[in-house]
Amino acid sequence: MAADQQEGGQVAWWTRAVVYQVYPRSFMDSDGDGVGDLGGLLLRLDHLADLGVDVVWLSPVYPSPQADNGYDISDYQDIDPLFGSLEQLDELISAMHARGMKLVMDLVVNHTSDQHPWFLEARSSTDSAKRDWYWWRPPRAGMAAGEPGAEPTNWQSFFSGPVWELDEPSGEYYLHLFDRRQPDLNWENPDVRQAVYAMMRWWLDRGVDGFRMDVINMISKDVGPDGHLHDGPPLPGSSLGDGSASYLSGPRIHEFLQEMHREVFTGRSDALLTVGEMPGVTVEQARLFTDPARGEVDMVFQFEHVGLDHGTSKWDVHPLRLRDLKASFGRWQAGLAEVGWNSLYWDNHDQPRAVSRFGDDSPEFRRDSATCLATLLHLHRGTPYVYQGEEIGMANFPFTALEEFRDIESLNHHVQAVSAGDDPAHVLAALRTMGRDNARTPVQWDATPNAGFTTGTPWIAVNPDHAEWNVAAQRDDEQSVLAHHRRLIALRHTDDVVALGDFHMLLPGHDEVYAFTRSLDGDTLLVVCNLSRTPYRLAELLPEAPGAELVLGNLPDDDPAQLRPWEARVLRV
Numbered sequence: 102m103a104a105d106q107q108e109g110g111q112v113a114w115w116t117r118a119v120v121y122q123v124y125p126r127s128f129m130d131s132d133g134d135g136v137g138d139l140g141g142l143l144l145r146l147d148h149l150a151d152l153g154v155d156v157v158w159l160s161p162v163y164p165s166p167q168a169d170n171g172y173d174i175s176d177y178q179d180i181d182p183l184f185g186s187l188e189q190l191d192e193l194i195s196a197m198h199a200r201g202m203k204l205v206m207d208l209v210v211n212h213t214s215d216q217h218p219w220f221l222e223a224r225s226s227t228d229s230a231k232r233d234w235y236w237w238r239p240p241r242a243g244m245a246a247g248e249p250g251a252e253p254t255n256w257q258s259f260f261s262g263p264v265w266e267l268d269e270p271s272g273e274y275y276l277h278l279f280d281r282r283q284p285d286l287n288w289e290n291p292d293v294r295q296a297v298y299a300m301m302r303w304w305l306d307r308g309v310d311g312f313r314m315d316v317i318n319m320i321s322k323d324v325g326p327d328g329h330l331h332d333g334p335p336l337p338g339s340s341l342g343d344g345s346a347s348y349l350s351g352p353r354i355h356e357f358l359q360e361m362h363r364e365v366f367t368g369r370s371d372a373l374l375t376v377g378e379m380p381g382v383t384v385e386q387a388r389l390f391t392d393p394a395r396g397e398v399d400m401v402f403q404f405e406h407v408g409l410d411h412g413t414s415k416w417d418v419h420p421l422r423l424r425d426l427k428a429s430f431g432r433w434q435a436g437l438a439e440v441g442w443n444s445l446y447w448d449n450h451d452q453p454r455a456v457s458r459f460g461d462d463s464p465e466f467r468r469d470s471a472t473c474l475a476t477l478l479h480l481h482r483g484t485p486y487v488y489q490g491e492e493i494g495m496a497n498f499p500f501t502a503l504e505e506f507r508d509i510e511s512l513n514h515h516v517q518a519v520s521a522g523d524d525p526a527h528v529l530a531a532l533r534t535m536g537r538d539n540a541r542t543p544v545q546w547d548a549t550p551n552a553g554f555t556t557g558t559p560w561i562a563v564n565p566d567h568a569e570w571n572v573a574a575q576r577d578d579e580q581s582v583l584a585h586h587r588r589l590i591a592l593r594h595t596d597d598v599v600a601l602g603d604f605h606m607l608l609p610g611h612d613e614v615y616a617f618t619r620s621l622d623g624d625t626l627l628v629v630c631n632l633s634r635t636p637y638r639l640a641e642l643l644p645e646a647p648g649a650e651l652v653l654g655n656l657p658d659d660d661p662a663q664l665r666p667w668e669a670r671v672l673r674v
């Protein structure tokens with residue numbers, strides 16, 4: 102067995118684990134205010150236990166002005182009353198531990214809210230002791246504060262517009278890679294780092310089992326020897342530039358993560374989980390971040406496969422080619438085969454729904470394509486992440502008007518694009534396809550008017566398809582998407598080859614069928630998934646397949662010779 106699966110000579114527990122992401126605002130509302138909360142999560146823990154997941158990653162529940170639904174934190178060591186209380190969080194930890202599940206918190210420390218006391222203090226005066234906890238810069242040389250183009254660098258923010266916001270009283274700008282209400286912390290300052298580590302230790306002491314680290318590959322900015330941040334290459338058709346070379350995996354990123362590991366995790370149990378969210382990370386970098394010998398993080402979220410349908414931006418939507426997906430996943434499987442570990446995901450709170458994006462959400466193929474995609478993902482080598490609602494095949498929302506959107510990214514983009522002259526109908530179509538709100542509509546628990554999510558008015562509309570697509574309808578149906586997820590999760594727990602087997606891609610050039618093997622100590626699984634409506638003769642694709650033992654399939658087991666539309670089979674050869 103390769104060194105990567107070993108922590109102190111043991112196979113790391115998370116090789117056999119499946120993680121479930123809860124986006125609390127949309128999971129379950131217990132108090133009728135229309136927003137999901139910790140009480141709601143406590144009510145639905147049995148659903149997660151039935152599914153068999155090992156870990157819950159909880160998106161932010163800390164006090165926050167909610168400009169970015171909690172990814173703008175104003176107090177790292179409390180719970181927003183919108184979601185509940187610290188007592189409930191403690192209750193959640195115990196209730197989850199009692200069921201054998203772990204709780205992983207979201208750690209958002211690239212930036213804080215502009216209402217965080219640290220930022221309020223930093224902003225109060227150029228002499229403030231906390232001034233240097235954030236990134237302040239004067240206007241570009243020779244230009245006046247506020248003049249167009251006077252921003253210290255030309256970088257474009259992730260949420261449209263420049264990354265610099267002018268603070269009028271001081272005449273200086275502060276940096277925000279995301280919204281202006283999310284100022285970036287200055288990790289060059291050791292006091293910032295120690296404050297973050299202390300906060301992390303406080304949560305671990307409370308009993309949480311690890312962290313999902315928001316945009317953690319952006320915390321080190323490239324300040325050259327001259328202390329300056331530099332312009333990036335101009336973006337086509339824009340006055341702004343791409344600053345990513347200055348903040349993705351910056352010069353001190355490994356140093357910071359190793360320091361964090363030492364300061365926070367040394368001497369603690371091996372039963373913790375760390376996963377770094379890393380937009381733009383390459384497989385070579387990921388190998389360094391996840392090499393256990395380096396002591397950084399257990400695994401990372403990479404973004405290659407969720408960028409394959411992007412053109413010049415995520416709003417410039419292109420059809421996905423299966424061979425590109427295979428090439429990408431194949432490269433990540435191979436790249437982290439000997440050292441490091443993959444996280445596997447289709448969906449999260451930032452992505453459109455998988456069945457609508459990678460599958461076929463027509464009534465005829467929705468169930469089959471959702472189960473096919475799940476099979477494909479869970480049979481790869483790595484730790485699978487299931488995003489709330491994915492386990493029942495939730496689909497994109499049929500948005501028709503701007504008023505239906507809530508997400509800051511979508512709303513900012515609409516303002517910018519329309520003011521730049523884009524056709525509003527075209528902009529709306531892109532939001533409908535790619536907007537993050539697709540993932541944020543309430544979980545569909547049952548067929549009642551608000552899908553069992555709330556007794557009040559939901560903060561964002563419930564998908565009208567909930568009358569048919571809901572947990573209650575699927576719970577006892579062995580053919581459901583939910584039951585299929587249960588089987589896939591169980592398979593990873595019981596079958597070592599699923600957790601640990603080597604990965605080998607088959608049919609790399611095929612445009613509709615995705616096939617691979619997993620092998621461990623002479624045991625081999627053959628996984629074959631038809632990602633299309635075209636039926637195939639199995640023997641013509643993979644001669645060894647028709648005679649093999651069926652371990653798990655997503656369609657009734659009545660036609661071994663054919664690979665039917667959206668059929669997935671896991672075979673033992």
Ligand code: ISL
Nearest residue numbers: 169172209259279315316380415451537
């Ligand atoms: O959502 C995206 C696609 O446009 C990404 O750019 C996303 O913003 C990026 O993956 C970082 O995401 C994380 O940090 C953001 C927050 O809005 C996201 O919800 C979070 O997952 C800022 O904290």
